[in-house]
Amino acid sequence: MNPPVVVSWIDSGYADSSWIEAKSRINKPMPTAHSVGWLYHKSKDKVILYSAWCSIDGKYEDGCEGSLQEIATKNILSIKELSWQ
Numbered sequence: 001m002n003p004p005v006v007v008s009w010i011d012s013g014y015a016d017s018s019w020i021e022a023k024s025r026i027n028k029p030m031p032t033a034h035s036v037g038w039l040y041h042k043s044k045d046k047v048i049l050y051s052a053w054c055s056i057d058g059k060y061e062d063g064c065e066g067s068l069q070e071i072a073t074k075n076i077l078s079i080k081e082l083s084w085q
Helices: none
Strands: 004-010 032-042 046-056 059-072 076-081
Touching (some): 004 046, 032 059, 032 076
Antiparallel strands (some): 004 032
């Protein structure tokens, strides 16, 4: 199992289906999001993280990942490994 990571990435900061004036979003900054999890996959297109996993006899079991998150690689600012003991 890989050590956990913190992925810092640019998020749209807006995911709401309500009616608003589009001009109200023009000067809003694009926020930096930070996701913590285990790196499952990294490619030129996307990174897949999981933040929960199952173990059998105390060992990680591939195929038993939960809370998946996909992040577009082009939005990623950094990936920093956390110490894991």
